[in-house]
Amino acid sequence: MKKNFFIFLSILSLPLCADSTHETLASVDFSILLLVLMSFVLISVGMLSSAYALTISLTAYAACEEKNRQAAFIPAVMPGSQGLYSFAITFMMIQALETKPLQVVLAGILCGLPCLLSAIGQAKTAAACIKSINNETMDLGQALIATGLPEMYALTGLAAAFLVLQA
Numbered sequence: 001m002k003k004n005f006f007i008f009l010s011i012l013s014l015p016l017c018a019d020s021t022h023e024t025l026a027s028v029d030f031s032i033l034l035l036v037l038m039s040f041v042l043i044s045v046g047m048l049s050s051a052y053a054l055t056i057s058l059t060a061y062a063a064c065e066e067k068n069r070q071a072a073f074i075p076a077v078m079p080g081s082q083g084l085y086s087f088a089i090t091f092m093m094i095q096a097l098e099t100k101p102l103q104v105v106l107a108g109i110l111c112g113l114p115c116l117l118s119a120i121g122q123a124k125t126a127a128a129c130i131k132s133i134n135n136e137t138m139d140l141g142q143a144l145i146a147t148g149l150p151e152m153y154a155l156t157g158l159a160a161a162f163l164v165l166q167a
Helices: 002-017 030-062 066-096 101-134 140-148 151-166
Strands: none
Touching (some): 066 140, 101 151
């Protein structure tokens, strides 16, 4: 399964090497338009995953004892950031849609997938950290470091999508 996915990404990235500055969206064939649509669906899923991740971490926060809630609040809201990354890239994708449809496809994949996967991973980490804070086996600093590590993957996706759209 992973092998097929990487082959798919390789096929998608090949046309990016060609000069596509003279190509407009009106002259692009139906398969590219379908890929553009799918990239917008994927970036939307990246945004929605942030909301799902927040429900996971806020559920853990709601179960936290009153005395530990202040320390558990920041890890509880951290998984919401991936939606902001996808939201920002969506506007860049819309701007580049007319002139760079293939870059838009790649940007949607590069940002949407990492945001989806890191939001869910970050939510699970945040929930575990909140439980540890509630059990008083972890402090806020440790929880922030542990919850912040999955954020790096979403930031990497954001940076990659930004670079692709600027090319």
